[in-house]
Amino acid sequence: MELIRHSDGRWSLARVSELEYLMLSRIQESADPSGCDQALERLYPSPVAPTAQLDHEAALSIEEDWREYTGPEIRDGFSQALEKVALDIASASVEDDEGYEYYGMTLPDAHAESWCSALNQARLVLHHRHELPEEAEEMGVNPVSEEWIVVLQSEIYGMIMEFLIKEVLWDQ
Amino acid sequence: MKAWPPPWQVLIFDDPVNLMSFVTMVIRRIFGYSEQKATELMLQVHNKGRAIVWTGDREKAELFVQQLQSYQLLAAMEPVE
Numbered sequence: 001m002e003l004i005r006h007s008d009g010r011w012s013l014a015r016v017s018e019l020e021y022l023m024l025s026r027i028q029e030s031a032d033p034s035g036c037d038q039a040l041e042r043l044y045p046s047p048v049a050p051t052a053q054l055d056h057e058a059a060l061s062i063e064e065d066w067r068e069y070t071g072p073e074i075r076d077g078f079s080q081a082l083e084k085v086a087l088d089i090a091s092a093s094v095e096d097d098e099g100y101e102y103y104g105m106t107l108p109d110a111h112a113e114s115w116c117s118a119l120n121q122a123r124l125v126l127h128h129r130h131e132l133p134e135e136a137e138e139m140g141v142n143p144v145s146e147e148w149i150v151v152l153q154s155e156i157y158g159m160i161m162e163f164l165i166k167e168v169l170w171d172q
Numbered sequence: 173m174k175a176w177p178p179p180w181q182v183l184i185f186d187d188p189v190n191l192m193s194f195v196t197m198v199i200r201r202i203f204g205y206s207e208q209k210a211t212e213l214m215l216q217v218h219n220k221g222r223a224i225v226w227t228g229d230r231e232k233a234e235l236f237v238q239q240l241q242s243y244q245l246l247a248a249m250e251p252v253e
Contacts (some may be wrong), residue, residue: 042187045246047237049183052250070238077242120194120244127189134188158191165193172200 003163009109011168013092013160016103021092023153028086029152030077039128042079043121046070077146081117088115113169119157122160126154178251180227180233184217185246199214199225199242202236228253 001020004012016024034038047066048059088111092103107115126132130150184195199210203226203241216223226236233249242246 042246043244045241045248047241047248049236049248049250051252052248054251070234074238074242078244116194117244120190124187124244126188154189161191162193165191165197169197 003160003167005163005167006106010106011109011112012104012106012165014102014104015097016092016105017104018079018101020156021089021103023156024089026153027089027118027122027157028082031082031118033125035130036125039125042073042124042128077166078117078121080117081114082121084111084114085118109168109172112164116161116164116169119161123154123157123161177230180230180249180251181224181226182233182236182240182247182249183222184213184225184240185248186217186221187246190245194243195245198240198245202239202243 001015002012002014004014006012013024026098033043046063046071048054048062052059054062088105088107092105095102095104130147132151132154174225181220184199195217196207196210198208199205199213203210205213213223213225226233230249237247237249
């Protein structure tokens with residue numbers, strides 16, 4: 001995979017292999033926290049710090065308001081970002097290079113924010129759903145386990161995020 | 173004489189999954205801090221588990237927490253003791 005910054009307000013994901021494209025296609029599914037309480041709690045945490053010196057009723061009142069008014073706005077933002085990214089991925093072009101198929105897409109800078117949100121959400125949910133260790137070195141030695149594939153997926157998402165943060169979003 | 177309501181502080185908590193560059197970018201963007209200050213706060217989150225990133229009135233604290241959570245940062249608020 002090649003990540004390219006253009007000077008005309010666009011960026012590209014180029015020479016994306018079939019495996020990488022498969023992983024990109026899984027962003028939306030991977031970012032879905034359904035059925036994983038830890039991921040749900042992580043994506044939609046309480047607005048009240050656990051150390052807050054508040055009486056129980058005051059904290060409850062803030063949390064109820066948050067659930068009713070703010071939570072849905074945050075959820076909508078996440079959903080919109082995921083939908084935009086899914087459309088971008090579905091619109092990828094396919095190139096044939098000496099018998100190998102590669103995918104590619106050139107996208108406007110305005111999509112970078114949604115990509116960062118979707119990739120980050122997917123990373124968070126993957127780590128909670130699969131209870132991944134903080135560092136790959138802490139993992140077992142079997143490199144073909146599902147856990148390793150999920151780590152690879154998360155690393156690819158993180159690599160794209162680093163590119164977008166440094167090359168596209170940093171000065172916006 | 174009317175008493176001022178106590179100020180609230182906005183905190184970011186460490187999350188090992190979030191990229192350090194992402195946390196720094198979000199702090200810069202939301203609070204308008206310099207790159208140096210944003211980096212210092214990010215490192216405080218990373219090394220100490222949490223950092224107070226802003227202090228002020230409750231309404232604005234809520235808005236900042238909403239913005240931070242919209243970037244999927246682990247953020248919350250509390251009244252200053």
